[in-house]
Amino acid sequence: MSASPSEPLLSVRELHTTFPIRSALLRRVTGHIQAVAGVSFDLRPGETLGLVGESGSGKSTLARTVIGLEKAASGTVTFDGRELTSASPAELRAARRDIQMIFQDPYSSLNPRRTAGQIVAEAWEIHPDVVSRSRWRDEVSDLLARVGLDPSHADRYPHQFSGGQRQRLGIARALALKPKIVICDEAVSALDVSIQAQVLNLLADLQADLGLTYLFIAHDLSVVRHVADRVAVMYLGRVVEVADQEEIFQRPTHPYTQALLSAVPVPRPWDQPQRESIIIGGDVPSPADPPSGCRFRTRCWKAQDVCAQVEPALEIRLGLHPSACHFAELLSAAPGNSPEGSLTPGG
Amino acid sequence: MTDTPLLSVRDLAVRFRTGAGQVRAVDGVSFDVRRGETLAVLGESGSGKSVTAQAIMGILPRPAGEVVAGSIVYDGRDLLAEDPNRVRKLRGDEIAMVFQDPLSSLNPVFRVGWQIGEMFRRHRGASRRDARAAAVELMERVGIPAARRRVDDFPHQFSGGMRQRIMIAMALALKPRLLIADEPTTALDVTVQAQIMRLLADLRREEGMALVLITHDLGVVADVADRALLMYAGRAVETGDIREVYDHAAHPYTRGLMASIPDLDAPRERLTPVRGAPPNLLDLPSGCSFHPRCPHATDRCSVDDPVLRPIDGRPEEHRSACHYAEEVLAGEREPV
Numbered sequence: 117m118s119a120s121p122s123e124p125l126l127s128v129r130e131l132h133t134t135f136p137i138r139s140a141l142l143r144r145v146t147g148h149i150q151a152v153a154g155v156s157f158d159l160r161p162g163e164t165l166g167l168v169g170e171s172g173s174g175k176s177t178l179a180r181t182v183i184g185l186e187k188a189a190s191g192t193v194t195f196d197g198r199e200l201t202s203a204s205p206a207e208l209r210a211a212r213r214d215i216q217m218i219f220q221d222p223y224s225s226l227n228p229r230r231t232a233g234q235i236v237a238e239a240w241e242i243h244p245d246v247v248s249r250s251r252w253r254d255e256v257s258d259l260l261a262r263v264g265l266d267p268s269h270a271d272r273y274p275h276q277f278s279g280g281q282r283q284r285l286g287i288a289r290a291l292a293l294k295p296k297i298v299i300c301d302e303a304v305s306a307l308d309v310s311i312q313a314q315v316l317n318l319l320a321d322l323q324a325d326l327g328l329t330y331l332f333i334a335h336d337l338s339v340v341r342h343v344a345d346r347v348a349v350m351y352l353g354r355v356v357e358v359a360d361q362e363e364i365f366q367r368p369t370h371p372y373t374q375a376l377l378s379a380v381p382v383p384r385p386w387d388q389p390q391r392e393s394i395i396i397g398g399d400v401p402s403p404a405d406p407p408s409g410c411r412f413r414t415r416c417w418k419a420q421d422v423c424a425q426v427e428p429a430l431e432i433r434l435g436l437h438p439s440a441c442h443f444a445e446l447l448s449a450a451p452g453n454s455p456e457g458s459l460t461p462g463g
Numbered sequence: 464m465t466d467t468p469l470l471s472v473r474d475l476a477v478r479f480r481t482g483a484g485q486v487r488a489v490d491g492v493s494f495d496v497r498r499g500e501t502l503a504v505l506g507e508s509g510s511g512k513s514v515t516a517q518a519i520m521g522i523l524p525r526p527a528g529e530v531v532a533g534s535i536v537y538d539g540r541d542l543l544a545e546d547p548n549r550v551r552k553l554r555g556d557e558i559a560m561v562f563q564d565p566l567s568s569l570n571p572v573f574r575v576g577w578q579i580g581e582m583f584r585r586h587r588g589a590s591r592r593d594a595r596a597a598a599v600e601l602m603e604r605v606g607i608p609a610a611r612r613r614v615d616d617f618p619h620q621f622s623g624g625m626r627q628r629i630m631i632a633m634a635l636a637l638k639p640r641l642l643i644a645d646e647p648t649t650a651l652d653v654t655v656q657a658q659i660m661r662l663l664a665d666l667r668r669e670e671g672m673a674l675v676l677i678t679h680d681l682g683v684v685a686d687v688a689d690r691a692l693l694m695y696a697g698r699a700v701e702t703g704d705i706r707e708v709y710d711h712a713a714h715p716y717t718r719g720l721m722a723s724i725p726d727l728d729a730p731r732e733r734l735t736p737v738r739g740a741p742p743n744l745l746d747l748p749s750g751c752s753f754h755p756r757c758p759h760a761t762d763r764c765s766v767d768d769p770v771l772r773p774i775d776g777r778p779e780e781h782r783s784a785c786h787y788a789e790e791v792l793a794g795e796r797e798p799v
Contacts, residue, residue, distance in 0.1 A: 170652035171623075278740045279508075308507035308679065313723035313736030320733070335653060338682075342725035342734070361730060379657035381682030383724055384709055395657050398608075399622040 123197070124158035125329055126182070126215075126297060131155045131191035133174070133181045137404055149404045151177040153353035154191070156430075159297065164323065164330040166344030166361070168337055168376070172400045173350040175333045179299045182331070183215055184208060196296075213243050216290040220302035223282055226274040232260065232285055233270030239292045246293055259288040264318060280311035284318065291322070299331045304339060316342060337380045341365055349373045352411040353403055355430055359437035369434055369444035372396075372412045410442070418443045467539070468495035469641055469673050470519070475533035477514050477523065486744035488514040488528070490697040493771075496641065501667060501674040503684040503705060505720075506694035509741050512677045515694075516643050520560050521550065537641070555586055559634035563646035565626035569618040575629050576602070576614030582636035601632040606662060624655035628662070635666065642667070643675045648683060660687060681720060685709065690780075693717050696742055696752040699771055703781030713774045713783040713792040715757045751785070759787050 133152040136145045152174045159165050169175045180186045182193055184200065193200040195211050203211065219225040226235055233256045240247050240255075247255045257267035263284040265277075274282055283303065290298055300319065304312040316339065322328060334340050340347055341361060348358040349372065357370040368374045378394040385391065396415045401407055407414050413423040422442055433444040477489040489511040496502050506512045517523045518530050521542070535542045537558065542550050562568045570578060579601055580594030589597065595614065602610035605628040618626060627647060634642055644663060648656040664687040667674045676684050684691075684705070691708045693701040693716065701714040712718045719737030726732065739756040742748055748755050754764035763786055771782040775789050785791060 170654065280740055308741070309681075309723045310507065310719060310737040311740060313725075313734040314738075316725070317734055317736070337653070338725040338727050341727055341730045342732075365727070365730070375654055379653045380727060381656075381680060381685065382727060383682045383685055383721060384706075385686045386706055393657065395661060396654055397658070399624050399655060400652070 125161045125196060126159035126331075127192075127194040128158075128178075128182060129156045129192045129194075131178065131181060131193065132189040133177050133186050134189045147404055149402075150353050150406065151403055152181060153403075153406070155350075155353070155355055156191075157348055157355065157358065159329055159331060161296075161329055162323075162327055163345045164332050164343050166340035166347040167331060167333045167350060168335065168340050168347060169350035170335060170376075170400055172352065172403055174353040174403070175350050176301055178350070179217065179301050179331065179333055183217055183299060184212060209242075213239075213246070213293045214296045215299065216293060216295040216297070217299045217301060218283075218286050218290050218303040220305050223274065223279070225286060226282060226289075228274050231271050231273055232256075232265070232277070232288075235274070235285060236260070236270075236288050236292050239289070243293055255292075259291055260285075262291070262322070263288045264314075278311075280307055280314060283307060283311075283315055287315075287318065287322070291326070294326075295328070297329045297331065299333070301333045302335070303332075305334065305336065312339070319343065337377060349376065352400060352406055354411060354440065356412065356441070357437070357439045358430070363437055367436060367446055369436060369439040369446060370412075370441045371416050371418055371443075373439075374447055375415075410440070412441075469498045469538060470496040470675075471534075471536040472515070472519070473534045473536070475515065475518060475535065476531050477511070477518050477528060478531045479514075479528050481527070481745070484745050487697055487747075488744065489518065491533070492694070492697070492699050493533075494692050494699065494702060496673050496675055498640070499667075499671050499673055500689045501664075501676060501684075501687055503688035503691045504675060504677045504694065505679070505681055505684070505691055507679055507720075507741055509696065509744060510694040511697040512694050513645050516560065516645050516675070516677055519643065520558065521554055522560075556637050557639050558641045558643065559637070559639040561627070561630050561634050561642065561644040561647050563649050565623070565630045565650075566618060568630055569626060571618055574615045574617055575621070578618075579629065579633050579636060582633055586637055597636070598632075601636060602629070605629075605632045605635070605666075606658070607632075622655075623651055624658060627651060627655075627659055631659075631662065631666070635670070638670065639672055641673045641675070643677070645677045646679070647676070649678070649680070656683065660684075663687065681709070681724060693720075696744065696747060698752060698784065700753070700784045701782065702771065703778065707778060707781050711777060711781070711792060713777065713781065713788040714785045715759050715791055716753050717783075718791065719756075759785075759791055761787075 131152055132154055134148045134150050137147040137149060139146050155178055167175045177186060181188050188201050198207060198211060200211055236256050236259055237252050256270050260267045265281060265284050304315050332343050344361045346360050347364045348355045351372050357373045368377060375394045375396045398415045401414055409425050409427050410423040413419040428440045428442045430438045430440040433439045473493045475489055475492045476487060479486050479488045492515060504512045519535055530543060576595055576598040579598035583589035583594040583597050599610050599614050607625055607628050648659050676688060678684055688705045691705040692699055695716050701708055701717045712721055723734055723736040737756050742752055750765040750767055751769050754760040769784045769786050771784045773779050774781055774783055
């Protein structure tokens with residue numbers, strides 16, 4: 117899906133989301149976790165933006181803040197020209213109808229006491245203008261069929277469906293309000309690989325049929341590469357690199373992106389004898405106490421003094437695409453190949 | 464090294480009693496693990512791969528799970544037939560296991576050094592001081608930074624990757640000859656997963672132990688495993704040298720799994736996943752359990768249950784439990 121040159125559908129600027137850390141005894145606020153620490157991005161109509169990062173990167177909190185499930189500490193979220201962080205409750209409700217979410221765990225996000233049909237129709241109670249009550253039954257059948265479920269199963273309860281079917285039900289529920297944007301938060305991560313592939317195909321079909329815009333959050337880079345037009349890589353609350361899908365996989369310039377890509381398991385490593393793995397040490401630091409300067413520097417093999425002092429801006433580097441590294445550079449590999457060549461990270 | 468396998472599992476069957484009835488979670492599975500080799504056991508949820516490991520370790524949940532047939536022979540001794548006390552000691556000393564979730568396998572109220580040291584105190588009669596020194600040494604060995612300082616920390620003070628290293632340290636304490644790792648990296652981030660897989664591969668090589676890696680992720684083991692065993696609905700459906708199996712998959716399920724993995728080098732190509740969902744073990748299809756999902760299935764497949772067998776034109780070791788393995792391999796039988 118090529119991005120249209122028109123206005124972005126969703127525009128996020130300098131978004132911060134913080135959570136207080138409270139002492140065990142007196143519940144005093146003793147510090148803050150900066151889960152999202154100054155993130156900006158645009159979502160263009162009809163595109164899929166992949167958001168990748170490891171645990172603690174803030175990608176899920178970012179999604180929850182965009183949709184209003186968490187309150188932004190600062191920054192703006194603009195949808196279709198309306199600024200959401202300062203919107204009135206009525207405006208907010210209208211906007212939320214257009215932005216829906218699919219969660220990782222289809223079981224815990226579906227009410228076990230409601231039937232599939234009730235789950236799908238639930239949102240129409242809050243937004244009665246979308247589908248008139250007399251058409252609920254037909255519309256539920258249509259939605260179930262559209263996501264590959266048997267419409268005659270509308271009377272079944274979530275536990276009577278398999279994991280893959282429950283995720284389809286979660287997708288049907290998300291589509292009930294005819295949204296413009298669907299945020300998929302690790303939507304296929306909990307599924308077995310054969311079922312995961314089925315759901316990925318379904319998401320692609322729905323996008324083609326309904327013109328949906330996806331914000332696709334995942335930790336699995338092969339999945340993101342499969343679905344995304346553009347990819348933003350997050351680390352410890354910040355976007356470290358963003359580019360078109362092809363560009364980020366072929367010409368990553370941020371060391372974290374390079375390490376992340378090289379760590380992706382490939383099914384037939386013997387077909388890529390040149391592929392050299394970059395294994396970075398350590399774990400993601402605590403977002404309650406992020407490193408000064410560049411947040412990745414504690415695990416980075418290129419880190420210099422400047423990295424501890426100056427936070428690198430996310431700006432176009434090497435004339436390619438935005439990357440937040442003082443020492444952004446291409447791997448020595450020939451363009452068009454996986455990471456390879458002479459790079460040997462230390463530490 | 465001798466030619467006899469270190470571990471030999473024959474016709475293993477495990478029954479589980481559930482509220483809804485009895486299921487055969489593992490049904491007639493046979494395989495060998497040779498000394499020093501790495502075997503990958505692959506399959507999706509419900510395939511029986513973890514239950515197989517639990518049966519080998521003697522940790523099937525009781526009374527629901529029970530081995531009802533077959534043998535598990537370790538180094539010439541049948542673990543199912545021998546005196547349970549001696550078998551328990553053998554399992555502690557020579558066969559070790561690492562689980563998916565290190566936090567629930569570690570005791571939250573004991574310091575990690577004490578928990579690692581317990582292996583030496585209980586099995587080797589080591590003094591507290593010696594056990595502690597050995598724990599520090601092991602923590603260094605599995606790559607835990609500042610081990611001397613962190614030996615007195617509690618499990619919650621470590622990250623997920625470091626906890627998995629602690630579990631590996633405990634498993635290695637008694638220098639096992641066989642290590643079974645059940646989804647050891649599934650709960651970890653990609654960069655940490657790469658660290659742990661490399662650690663396991665290095666340790667296996669240095670210690671000369673055999674490694675059984677159980678996982679749903681075909682990619683994660685490709686670098687380190689020598690052989691692969693694919694499981695589906697409690698059965699072994701394909702086995703052989705890992706490269707042979709991945710490059711010349713001769714079972715439609717293996718082919719389907721490979722086609723389900725998004726290819727980093729072929730983005731946006733439509734996936735061709737296995738259709739349908741894994742069967743309910745309470746109500747397995749007749750004949751070949753895979754036949755309702757199989758693009759190659761014929762009438763024969765719903766009646767005649769295929770067994771693992773060599774494939775014409777492939778190495779003797781490579782086996783597939785499909786009536787049409789040769790045709791699947793040759794791509795002659797186009798999916799319907």
